[in-house]
Structures are given as structure tokens and as C-alpha cells.
Amino acid sequence: MAKRNGGIIGPANTPTSSVAAGVWRLRDAFNSTKNGTWPLTRSVATNSLRFNSASSDYLNRTFGTATNRKIFTFSLWVKRSALTGNIGYLISAGTDASTDIDEFYFQGTTDYLKFSAYESSVTQFEIATTQVFRDVSAWYHVVVAYDSTQATSSNRIKMYVNGSQITSFSTSTYPTLNFEPLFNSATAHTIARNLTSGSRYFDGYYSEYYFIDGQALTPSSFGASNASGVWYPIAYQGTYGTNGFYLKFANSASLGTDSSGNTNTFTVNNLTSVDQSTDTELNNFATLNPLVNNPSTVGTASEGNLQYLTTNAGYFGSVSTMGVSQGKWYCEIKATAKATVSVFQLGIEGDPNSASYNNYYTGQSSTSYAYYGLTGSTYNNGTPTAYGSAYDVGDIISIAMDLDNNKLYFAKNGTYQNSGVPTSGATGTGAISISASPTSGLYFFSVSDGGSTHTITVQANFGNPPYAANGYTDGAGYGNFSYAVPSGYYALCTKNLNTYG
Secondary structure, eight states: OOOOOOEEOOTTOOOOEEEETTEEEOOOTTTTSTTSOOSSOOOOOOOEEEEOGGGTOEEEEEOOOOSOTTEEEEEEEEEEOOOTTOOEEEEEEEEETTTEEEEEEEOTTTOEEEEEEEETTEEEEEEEEEEEOOOTTEEEEEEEEEETTOSSGGGSEEEEETTEEEOOEEEEEOOOTTOOOSTTSSSEEEESBOSSOSSOBOOEEEEEEEEEETOOOOGGGTEEEOTTSOEEEOOOOSOOOTTOEEEOOOOTTOTTOBOSSSOOOOEEESOOGGGEEOOBTTBOBOOBOTTSSOTTSOOEEETTTTEEEOOSSSSOEEEBSOOBSSSEEEEEEEEEEESSSOOEEEEEESOGGGGGSTTOOTTOSTTEEEEETTTOOEEETTEEEOOSOOOOTTOEEEEEEETTTTEEEEEETTEEGGGOOGGGGGGOTTOEEOOSSOTTSSBEEEEEESOTTOOEEEEEESSSOSSOOOOBOOTTSOOOBSSOOOTTOBOSBHHHHHHHO
16 A cells, blocks of 8 residues: 555544655545445535635624623634744634734644633633644644633633544633633624734635534534544534534635524635635645745745745755655646746655755656756756656646556646657556655655746646636546546545555
């Protein structure tokens, strides 16, 4: 079975070995039953919503009068994209960010999870975990249950991640008995942004977003463990209360639609149908990995880590969060911007750490292969070979990686270069032959620039594009691509890894 990294993290699905800085091999969440399928039939969200801080994306709604401001529950699945320096707001409520604001968020300097109320310029409660959450390849299920009627103060706020209650806190100031916060009051509530600040937005994905008005629930209302101990979502069967909502992001024309039956729909700000994604906790797609980066000259990842801007201080790039050692895999990379020269180097990488080296580009090592935009040549071990047509901004490059036969193919806007035939198997018509033994044991899709004084911007589509694609899926029915996926090749996501990896 192929090794891979990225997936759903649950109590029994923890990292087992590091293959690169910030890249982990994880047990596959789907190997829990005899046939590899999920153990329950249920109706849960099959979409997520991708937020990008640079686009000032957020949702907002002013709540009506609550049934009970002393008791409520938030539950959602979240996949972070940006870490330190970015405050990941799950929700905020209040009237003034300086004096009256309640917040639930990932803290931006240390990445812990915090739930707090600062009202009338006084901290009313503040709960901050010692545990940090820095895996940008994983989906987390986060639940906070508030019940200020409890006699014991520590029972008034309970926090859970992936089904397990968190009991270790760096800060634990609990609310007074029967305290009513601004959460669930008739005031403004904002998802993915600080209440009033124009600079504090969230980067990442939300799925299965519930608010339950009037009940303090445990994670078992929203999830369960499979036979391997991996936490997965189930459909909530209870009532919602007056202000309760369920955001499943199923309607691309109205992404803030409340599916609880309460019509507590949120206003959408700066989000479009392109921001609806099929990257969810049930099928986790690869993204580019911002943790594999040169720390002194960091490139800029955005759009849920599907867009990447290189620096002009050296040859730099990024790799996918998932790596593979067998099977046939497909992705598309769109060249979206350049500085002066078309120095795009797109391909695959057998040593993911190398993307963080100074003056390293895709195609430089013996197990790295690239298609170079400026000349149309391929690069391997730093050596160019005549191959195909040059490409530039606006072009989409398909990468078909056949690890069963150790062949590689590139297409420009749907036309395979060098008369390549990805379905030719061991014959490898028009293929680039690649090493059967990559440095790390895995191959990763990779992007970089090819000039030490230039920059490029690319958008990666592993099946969950940050741009409008043409709806082509792989043979398993997954992905949204601009061009037809060759028969037998698959999008890089956890469901396909389980079946074909």
C-alpha cells in the first residue's frame, strides 16, 4: 500500500513518522471496515467553504432574541491553511472589538484554541488550550458547549477536539453562575473574521457548521468513532432552538444558507461559487504545503493553500501535502502570474524537503522532474531536455504521474506534449521515465520558479480548484478539473488513496 500524508486526524489516527518538515504519513481513515467504506449511512455535508484572508472573506448575521443565552453549543469541522500570524476566527459576536466582543478562534501567535468573552472592557471568561493545532493537511472537529447554569465553574465551558474533551488549559477563567454572554444575543455575529477588524480574517475551510441554541451537547451529537478510533461526522438529529443554524454550504448561489429549517441564513461577503469546495472531512484533498518553505524567504500561500507566490530571493516553491509511491495520479496547475519571464517549473518531487532549500527548483535533483515554461524543456537532475511547447500565464498544465510504470506526462491546455499517451502503460508512449526510488520513498506534486530574481504565481488543482474549472471528474467521480482525466488516473484525495494508493 502506498504511503501518504494528510488525512483526517482522530484519537487513533496520529502521525507515525515524518517524511518532511510539516509533512506526515497518517493512517488512512477509511481502512476501518472490511470493504473500506464508512460504517454508517447518513446525510452530512459534502461541501466545505474556502475562506481567503486576502479577499476579506466572511459571513455575518445579526441574531434574533435567544431562547436561552445561558446554554448553547457550537460544532464545526475546520481545516486551517495559515498558521502563526493569522488569527483563525471561528465566530465572534458583540458591538465593539475594543470593549464588547466574544470570540472563538485559533490564536495567531501560538495556534492554541481560545473561547472568550470581553464585555464592558472586562474579561468575563477566557479558556485557552495548551494543545496547539498546526496540521494544515488535517480536518479538526471542534465543539464548545456553554452552560453557565452549572454549579461547578469548570463545567460551564467544555471544549472538545475530534471527539475528545480538552482538560488542559493555559488560561481557564470561567464565567460566573448564570452569566449571559453576547454569544447568542440579538447582536452581530461574524464567521471567519473578527467582529470589526478589517485585518483579522480566517484562512482555510469550514464544513458542517452547527449552532444549537438552548442545549449544551457533547460531540456524540455530531460525530462518532469508527472501528479504528477515527472520528467522523454524523447527521445531527436534535432540535436547534430559535437562533440555531446548520451551514452545510451546499448551495453555491447562496453559501450562507441555513439548512436547519430556521432560515437563520448568513450574509455572504466576498465569497463566490468558486469558494465552494468538495474538500471535506469525509474526503480530504491535497493542497500545497506552506510548512515546506524556506524560513528566511517564505513564499506566500493563499486560497486555502491552493495558490502560491514565490519570492525573488532564490529558486523556491512548494509541494503537495500528500505523497504517493504507487498508483496513477492527476492534477492541474494554472500559471496565473509572472514577473518578467515565464520561469514556471511544474512537476513532481521525490524529496519534499528540497522545496525549502535555498536556490533549489523543481527538476534540480535526480528524483525531481519539471516542465519548464520558458522553453518547454523538461528538467531532471538540473539538466534540460527538449520536450514540448513553452507555456505562459493563463495556460493550464496537466500532470499525469504513473507510479505503476514509473512514467510521467505533461499536457498544455489538454494536449499532451511529446505525443504522450498516459494510458499506454509500460510502453510509455511519449513519456518521461522517472526513478522508481525517490529520495523520500514518495513522490509529491511540486511547483517552483526557475529564476533567482523572478517570481511566479500558480494555482494548484488537486480536484478542488481555486478557479472555475470545467467539471471533469476522475473515474471514481471525484474532482473538478478543466480537462478530461486520463482513464485509470485519480485525484489526490483520501478516498482515492484508500482505494488506489
